[in-house]
Amino acid sequence: MTSDDAAQPCPMPNAHRRLMDCHAQWHRLHEVYFDPHEFRLTLNSLVPNLRNVTWLLQKQKAQLAGFEEWYPRFQQNSGSSEIMRWVVKSRNRITKEADLELLSELQVIWHQDWLKRTIGTSSKYPPRMSIREIVSEVMRIYRPPFGTMTVKRRWVDRALPTWELLDATSEAYSRLEGLLAEGHSVAGVPVCDLEAHDRECVTSALRASGTRLRCMLDAKDDLEANFDLVDGVEIESTSLTIERDEDLLAESVERYGGRLILPAGDPISAVPGFMASARLLMEKDGQHATFTFLYRGDALLHMGGLIFDSQSSKILAFEKLASEMKAANADGILVIAESWFALPTERERELETIFFPARDRLDRKEALTVYAATRDGRTAGMISMVMRDDAGRAICAEPVEMDDPVANTLAPILRMWAEMDSTTD
Numbered sequence: 001m002t003s004d005d006a007a008q009p010c011p012m013p014n015a016h017r018r019l020m021d022c023h024a025q026w027h028r029l030h031e032v033y034f035d036p037h038e039f040r041l042t043l044n045s046l047v048p049n050l051r052n053v054t055w056l057l058q059k060q061k062a063q064l065a066g067f068e069e070w071y072p073r074f075q076q077n078s079g080s081s082e083i084m085r086w087v088v089k090s091r092n093r094i095t096k097e098a099d100l101e102l103l104s105e106l107q108v109i110w111h112q113d114w115l116k117r118t119i120g121t122s123s124k125y126p127p128r129m130s131i132r133e134i135v136s137e138v139m140r141i142y143r144p145p146f147g148t149m150t151v152k153r154r155w156v157d158r159a160l161p162t163w164e165l166l167d168a169t170s171e172a173y174s175r176l177e178g179l180l181a182e183g184h185s186v187a188g189v190p191v192c193d194l195e196a197h198d199r200e201c202v203t204s205a206l207r208a209s210g211t212r213l214r215c216m217l218d219a220k221d222d223l224e225a226n227f228d229l230v231d232g233v234e235i236e237s238t239s240l241t242i243e244r245d246e247d248l249l250a251e252s253v254e255r256y257g258g259r260l261i262l263p264a265g266d267p268i269s270a271v272p273g274f275m276a277s278a279r280l281l282m283e284k285d286g287q288h289a290t291f292t293f294l295y296r297g298d299a300l301l302h303m304g305g306l307i308f309d310s311q312s313s314k315i316l317a318f319e320k321l322a323s324e325m326k327a328a329n330a331d332g333i334l335v336i337a338e339s340w341f342a343l344p345t346e347r348e349r350e351l352e353t354i355f356f357p358a359r360d361r362l363d364r365k366e367a368l369t370v371y372a373a374t375r376d377g378r379t380a381g382m383i384s385m386v387m388r389d390d391a392g393r394a395i396c397a398e399p400v401e402m403d404d405p406v407a408n409t410l411a412p413i414l415r416m417w418a419e420m421d422s423t424t425d
């Protein structure tokens, strides 16, 4: 950003530089995750630095435009945040008393299907063991017969047992980033002149969104491994990457001659508008990828695509989406997907046999669905049956409301919200 002509002098260089240090240190913490000694050392310097961002701001308050407005608001929010209270307390523990009480845990999650999931936690695997080594050990001793298994390595502090520490520090970072973004914006400096770090992603750019940095979300991928238990093979994480393409929307709008609109309002009220756009896309392209739109209230936080090549990687992709939504504090989701439908045949009804999944059937029907859910319990959904003309072109029928819009795919997200509602932060 330093080469940008619009860059102006940073209104709070000390605090801002310290925040950038925190960003770089967070990546260092991630890199030394499997080395207990280095992990403790790095955490012991990251946490006080997170704390010091606000101290450095306060020292400079006389020169900061609107400080009495935006700073107390941040303090109030921090007071009700478990994470920010933890940062303050931990900083005191680290500098005055002793180390944090770090625990290294291994979490094994068995996904039987969309609705059933079993979680086990064990501390018997030493942190130095890599995920791969642990996985072969776990698979040797205990291998569930079907579904998928996810193995995650977690560091937690005894004083904050529900948060993994990269998550906790990333959350604190994004709150501080939002604070500095507000300070810069009030000072009339959207882009400041601080030099970027050596590490590519550590720049002076500030986001007001309160969501986690993409680089922080992506970095965590290597702390877990996913296995397909039927095939006995690792599911490549690339198949469940949640792609985030900020230019996707602009590109699409252009491609469809400006006819694509992004509906306003919350995800529930946006369902008919998204269905109209999805039909345009479907009829033009003959197919529709799975798109997800994450909301906080009426604000669209993010749009992205989900990629999966099997039912098990689909479950994992939505599980991953659920944890990203938690990190983004998203309280609404809308999904556009092409789906397959089928009814059991006479013969299958007679035999009361297992009904094959629609996607594997020859008599499947094709449909376009748009469905949405919010954390406060509202849902909505529409479906449009897709027909093909002789040339194979898709024609979308008039959409109708879905009887039961809570698709299985939303189960991981509804569960994540329920868990958040039952904790304090």
Ligand SMILES: [Zn+2]
Pocket (backbone or CB within 6 Å): 010, 011, 012, 013, 016, 184, 192, 193, 194, 204
């Ligand atoms: Zn700055």
Ligand SMILES: [Zn+2]
Pocket (backbone or CB within 6 Å): 023, 027, 201, 202, 213, 215, 216
């Ligand atoms: Zn980064």
